[in-house]
Amino acid sequence: MNKLKLGWIGLGNMGNPMAKNLIKAGFEVVVFNRTKEKETEFIESGAKSADSPQHLLEICDVVFTMLSNDEAVKAVFEGESGLLAKEQPGKLIINMSTVSPDTSRYLSKISSKHQLEFLEAPVSGSVKPAQDGTLIILVGGTVESYNKAKPIFDVLGKFSHHLGAIGVGSSAKLAINYLLGLNLQGLAETVLFAEKNGVSREDMLAIVNEGACGNGITKLKSSSIINNSFPAAFALKHLVKDLRLAKEAGLDAPLINPLFDSFNHAHDMGLGNEDVMAIMKSL
Numbered sequence: 485m486n487k488l489k490l491g492w493i494g495l496g497n498m499g500n501p502m503a504k505n506l507i508k509a510g511f512e513v514v515v516f517n518r519t520k521e522k523e524t525e526f527i528e529s530g531a532k533s534a535d536s537p538q539h540l541l542e543i544c545d546v547v548f549t550m551l552s553n554d555e556a557v558k559a560v561f562e563g564e565s566g567l568l569a570k571e572q573p574g575k576l577i578i579n580m581s582t583v584s585p586d587t588s589r590y591l592s593k594i595s596s597k598h599q600l601e602f603l604e605a606p607v608s609g610s611v612k613p614a615q616d617g618t619l620i621i622l623v624g625g626t627v628e629s630y631n632k633a634k635p636i637f638d639v640l641g642k643f644s645h646h647l648g649a650i651g652v653g654s655s656a657k658l659a660i661n662y663l664l665g666l667n668l669q670g671l672a673e674t675v676l677f678a679e680k681n682g683v684s685r686e687d688m689l690a691i692v693n694e695g696a697c698g699n700g701i702t703k704l705k706s707s708s709i710i711n712n713s714f715p716a717a718f719a720l721k722h723l724v725k726d727l728r729l730a731k732e733a734g735l736d737a738p739l740i741n742p743l744f745d746s747f748n749h750a751h752d753m754g755l756g757n758e759d760v761m762a763i764m765k766s767l
C-alpha cells in the first residue's frame with residue numbers, strides 16, 4: 485500500500501500536520517500549496533512539490549484536498565491547471581475539507597465525468613488530533629474507494645467511518661460542528677457570566693472540567709481562555725462557514741440562528757482569523 489504515490493493540496497493548519505504524518509508513515513507524498521512558502525519545509529525535508537494541481541494528479545495515484553471552503557476546493561478542481569484540466573482517468577481524489585453536501589455531490593459528479601474516483605472525507609478534530617494522527621474521518625462514497633483509502637485514513641485518524649453515499653459524510657461533519665459551536669458558545673457565556681460575578685476564569689473552568697459538563701473541547705480550550713490568547717487552531721471564519729452550510733443544508737433548530745449570528749458578529753468584528761474560542765472577545 486505504501487507504494488501508492490500520494491499528492492497533498494493545502495498545507496494550512498490541518499493539511500500541514502496531516503501531510504507530515506503520511507510522510508512519517510513511509511508514503512511518498514508530493515505537495516502543492518497556493519502560497520509557495522508553505523511548501524518550503526516539506527521540500528527541505530526531501531518531499532517533492534508540484535507546479536499545479538493538474539501536474540500533481542499526473543504524477544500521483546491518490547490526491548487529497550484540505551482547503552478552506554467550497555470555493556477553494558472548486559477552484560482547485562476546475563481552475564486553469566486544476567485537477568480536471570487534463571484527462572487522467574483512474575486516479576482517486578479525496579476531499580477532506582469541510583464543504584456542503586451539495587458541493588461534495590457536485591465534485592463527485594464532475595470527477596466521474598473525467599473517469600476519476602472521488603471520496604469525501606471531512607474530519608472531526610482539530611490541529612492536535614491532526615498532529616497525533618487521531619482524527620475522526622467521516623467518509624462518503626463507494627465502499628471500493630473507501631477500502632482503497634482505508635490504510636491511508638488509518639495513518640491520519642484513530643478511526644474512519646464509511647457513512648454512505650457522497651453527501652452523507654459532509655452532513656455528519658456539519659452536524660458535529662453544530663454541536664461544537666453550541667459547546668464553545670455555552671462555555672464562553674458560562675465563564676463570562678461567572679467572571680462578572682466574581683468567579684475567576686481558573687476557578688470556573690476547574691468546576692466545568694472536574695464535573696459532568698466538562699468534555700474534550702472544554703479542556704482543550706481552557707488554557708486559551710485563562711490566557712485570553714486565541715491563536716488559530718480552528719479559525720473562527722471556518723466555523724462561521726460551517727454553521728452557514730448547516731443552515732443551507734436544512735438545519736432549522738431553535739439555536740442555530742442565534743448561534744450563527746453570534747459567531748458571524750465575532751467575524752464582523754475582525755476575529756475571523758483567530759481561534760473559534762475568540763468568541764469570548766465578542767461577548
Ligand code: NAP
Pocket residue numbers: 493494495496497498499517518519522550551552553555556557559560580581582583607608609610611717718719722723
Ligand atoms: P487554513 O489553515 O485556513 O488553510 C486553508 C488552506 O486552503 C491553505 O492551504 C490555503 O492556501 C488554501 N486555499 C484557500 N483558498 C484557496 C484557493 N482559492 N485556491 C487554492 N488554495 C486555497 O484551514 P485549515 O484550518 O487547515 O482547514 C482546512 C479545512 O478543514 C477547512 O474546510 C476547515 O473547515 C476544515 N477543518 C478544520 C479544522 C481545524 O481545527 N482547523 C478541523 C476540522 C476541519 P494558502 O496557504 O495559499 O492561503
